Amino acid sequence: MTDLHRLSIRELSEGLAGAKFSSRELTEHYLKRIAKLDTQVKSYVTVTAEQALAQADAADAAIKAGTATALTGVPIAHKDIFCTQGIKTTAGSKMLDNFISPYDATVVAKGKAAGLVTLGKVNMDEFAMGSTSENSFYGATANPWNLGHVPGGSSGGSAAAVAADLAPFATGTDTGGSIRQPASFCGLTGLKPSYGRVSRFGMIAYASSLDQGGPMARSAEDCAYLMNVMAGHDAKDSTSVEKDVDDYVANLNGTAIQGLRIGIPKQYFNVAGLDADVKARVEESLKKLEEMGATLVEIDLNMTEAYVPTYYLIAPAEASSNLSRYDGVRYGYRAENPVDLMDLYKRSRSEGFGAEVQRRILIGTYALSAGYYDAYYVKAQKVRRLIQQDFLKAFESVDVIAAPAAPTTAYKIGANLSPVEMYLGDIYTIAVNLAGLPAINAPVGFDKDNLPVGLQLIGNYWSESQLLSVVHQYQQATDWHTKRAAIAEENA
Template identity: 90%
Template sequence: MTDLHRLSVREMAEGLKSAQFSSRELTQHYLDRIAKIDQHVKSYVTVTPEHALAQADAADGLLKSGMAGALTGVPLAHKDIFCTQGIKTTAGSKILDNFISPYDATVVSKAKAAGLVTLGKVNMDEFAMGSTSESSYYGATKNPWNLDCVPGGSSGGSAAAVAADLTPIATGTDTGGSIRQPASFCGLTGLKPTYGRVSRFGMIAYASSLDQGGPMARSAEDCAYLMNVMAGHDQKDSTSVNKDVDDYVADLNATTVKGLRIGIPKQYFNVQGLDADVKARVEESLKKLEEMGATLVEIDLNMTDAYVPTYYLIAPAEASSNLQRYDGVRYGYRAENPKDILDLYKRSRSEGFGAEVQRRILIGTYALSAGYYDAYYVKAQKVRRLIQQDFLKAFESVDVIAAPSAPTTAYKIGASLDPVEMYLGDIYTIAVNLAGLPAINAPVGFDANNLPVGLQLIGNYWSESQLLSVVHQYQQATDWHTKRAAIAEENA
């Protein structure tokens, strides 16, 4: 079969169980596509064919013996921020270019236990700091819809690999929109779960109170299958919440759109820089949900102006703390011929970290320094609480909140955005991380340049099932999630 990559995750699982094809055939199909197409997209940092085929053969054994699970034999790709035993884990940085992890992240070990086959590790902004995937030491990943454009970030490799049909599903992480924004730019579905729903153990830290792993795929149904694997309590992660996990696949039809109250924050639709095509597509998708029985309710989110300054104090402060461990002593990049220990530290870090990472470390160190800690960091934490309360007040009158995922569609690689301009592009996503809420991106059409537009739905705590279900209902009534970029049609 030459079109195995066109199957949904459910169809792949059913085909494997009914022996229409083997996991080895499916895995080889994707490896062949990666070899042919990824030279143009550059979504993978490391491809692991021998490892993948060994896992596929083991999966075929389980399938033959009747011991297979729901996803046994289905391929996936991991964002290169999840530690993988025996496989290079770089976080997109020169400083970890030689790092072979001695253990698996919990997300990776859960995927292995579920019988999923790891095709490789995909590219990302260095240490997840960025919105374009251009800051990676391994070069920029391209957007499959237009190879001159960025795929978004920081999970740009995950998004591009799925959008180019180089993997059916991928893991991503979201610290300030890093699942939702690339899903929007690449026409995918991507879920950022409630903080504490997915284990962070073995996920290289950027900002520990904001980071959260989640699934990226073409449809809400595909995301639900991967979310069933990723979610759950983990004793190795002190921020993991011990709370019952839903069956996200079984719950896909549990929420009816009829009667659903969708909050429309008027502040979100009057943001300077909101592209007219993005606004139009999002409004059309909301009209469609209204036709399906939802009620649109105008709401106020009064803390909007505080999102960007609050996030860009807290996230760099936590990054400054987390990244101090990369010192050239224990592992990772080490400067050659240091004169003394101070020279080792300074040169290892200045040579090993890229410009954006250095910028955020410096901002964070400044915010945490004596004399500024109370004025900046403590104040930002207080404002963070007000942002959370703003959302909770809104959820007293609505079930979900709708917004664009990003103010624009994908921009050109090398576009001369200054850092502040790029930070403002996160306006719709970062508050969700500050408040610890779940949110999902759904593809809802294209702009005049045929670049995808995304709708973001934000839910109350632990409402992942509801978000997936609402998007699933929408995707039953529309076909935006089935659209494919031209490069994905190769070998079709």
């Protein structure tokens, strides 16, 4: 029982169903690993041991009664942006350090209904704003591959927990790459679904037209199991789409690699900051897919230079609006002994929000202010439409589009990149959110420092099954997704 953390989701599901081990044994195994190893990784904000064991016992009873689903009894970690009833939900912020949600997010509720066991809530950049998981009130999370490096962000706690085998899989959210970039930095598979595919109800908002929840795991197969639970229409979310959901697990071999047309945007491979090792590993993975029968097609994505300025007008503008509710009056952090209402507002927000969140609120408020709204926000929305049309034109001649997930491998903790340097690191991921498209990261090797490199595949709307299938077949032919950091190999 010392190696349960090395099993895939399918193996865990089969093992539980065949009574090779119980959910309680499995949950205790993970809780021991968290207690022993997370002092180094710092991926969890809250560990819910008591609740997890109660859920595990209920799962064991369901398995015995024959009422279990495929995932009943399997543990999961939730990004601390999803509301969890009776459990602290912080979004990585001092502002919500005392917030205990009175309800479950739809994603969490669906997980509970499927019999998943919640191990706890994992760390993230404050309000999902950042690419390193250093912008958290609870301190930086470390990358399991090298504890001196960041795991990426904002879903860095989710990525680190899975990469260190402190959870079999985890939920993440992606507003501009926050699933794909940490998956790339930590050697994982991470899927950002089409906008509207996964409910945002109970997911604390950063930028409402960009945010989307998705799965993070070791393999496409593991992600498919979680997508089967997460995806689907939700009447509580007005942006949720009423569209039939695929059986992602059943469709893992549903897309033929033979004849698959993979678009290679020439602009993406000539970006100034693209690391040579990252470029080499991505090109090797594309060569492998070509050997498997895919056709590589050079394409133009002419709006590439507009991605960063467009995103960093729209996202902060929506953040400015969404975060206006944190005022020290209704819930969350409240400044002590305010002189008057204005003092309460000012000090609650300046003391409760970190520097990066304040920076984005100020940018967004400026972009929305009288006299600048048309010049900045409205113009950015028009450019956003052009970016979407650029992708749709490309999909007329290709099935998927390939790119690096990030221009570099994981930064060092404390690298103190300037905000502009940090924002430019999102060049390959943010356009997908602006266009509302699905995209997936797959691990494809390592750089000279043994840090993971990721390949990103971008699909047309509602093509999650296709993306999972292509990556699954690539993973059947390679073993990058099976590689483990040294800390993950340790037994509790």
